[in-house]
Amino acid sequence: MSPRLPDFVDERFLQHRLRATSSAGIGAAVLALLLCAFRFFHDHRIDLDLLAVSLVFLLGKYSLLLWYRRTG
Numbered sequence: 001m002s003p004r005l006p007d008f009v010d011e012r013f014l015q016h017r018l019r020a021t022s023s024a025g026i027g028a029a030v031l032a033l034l035l036c037a038f039r040f041f042h043d044h045r046i047d048l049d050l051l052a053v054s055l056v057f058l059l060g061k062y063s064l065l066l067w068y069r070r071t072g
Contacts, residue, residue, distance in 0.1 A: 025057065025061075026061075028057075029053070029054055029057035029058065029061075032050045032053045032054045032057070033050075033054045035047075035050055036050040036051050036054060
């Protein structure tokens with residue numbers, strides 16, 4: 001038995017939350033990529049931590065996209 005959600009939580013609320021979370025994740029990944037590119041071109045060094053964050057996001061996003069497309 002799942003816990004009951006409050007009355008103000010409806011399908012539209014959950015869709016808005018899903019879109020907002022997805023947009024925030026994409027924005028953070030783009031920011032990490034841009035910061036990594038800026039440091040590469042401006043400071044002539046590669047930040048592996050920012051590159052790793054960006055690659056983990058990209059791999060996770062596209063693997064989930066393919067998984068949902070295949071199973072849905």
